[in-house]
Amino acid sequence: MPLLFSYGTLRDPAVQEANFGRTLPGRDDSIVGYRLDVLEIADAEVVALSGQSHHPILVATGSPADTVDGSVLELTDDELRRADDYEVDDYHRVQVPLVSGGTAWVYVAR
Template identity: 50%
Template sequence: MAEIWLFSYGTLRQPEVQRTVFGRELDGHFDEIAGYELGEVTITDPAVIATSGSARHPVLLPADRAAGVPGTVFAITPTDLAAADAYEVADYTRVLLPLGSGRQAWVYVLASAAPETTQSR
């Protein structure tokens, strides 16, 4: 089976969030994504706030800039990807995008600004 890659720039990098969402801590490494900048959304889902410890979460917004947004890429299972989808609120959508390393990874971006051709949900 092909590896599934998930890029995180926010709360999915937190060990306590990983333990809650995936049942374990994930092993990842540095990567980055170009063409985006960090924005912020206010989360209202009490379960997500309790898990992350905050109502304010980062979100990727399309940007005309070459500099990358740093983050962590994780090799995950299909079950992990479904768990990540369940954790992320409707403000986010998962898209497949290239990373600085050249690897293609699933990334959560602002749903209202996601590229139409790559939206997954």
């Protein structure tokens, strides 16, 4: 079962219900070497679903001083594809190490 590190709207139970038809199980965790920035979303469907015109976006810094807190969500392969469809083209999915150990997928700035 894939793991997805979420630091933004995919942590919202309403967004999860709309995208996946359920609330995803998850736990708190962090990643290192990234900082949060803000992205204006032009996709009207994503804005309607999230209720926000600006979403957080991760920018890689490589600095161990930069950490981002979020949630590690457990989802199916099909739900991961649906998450890919939800994220706008300014994001792309990469695997990152978690502070707790192991790895998870995460959406970062292109």
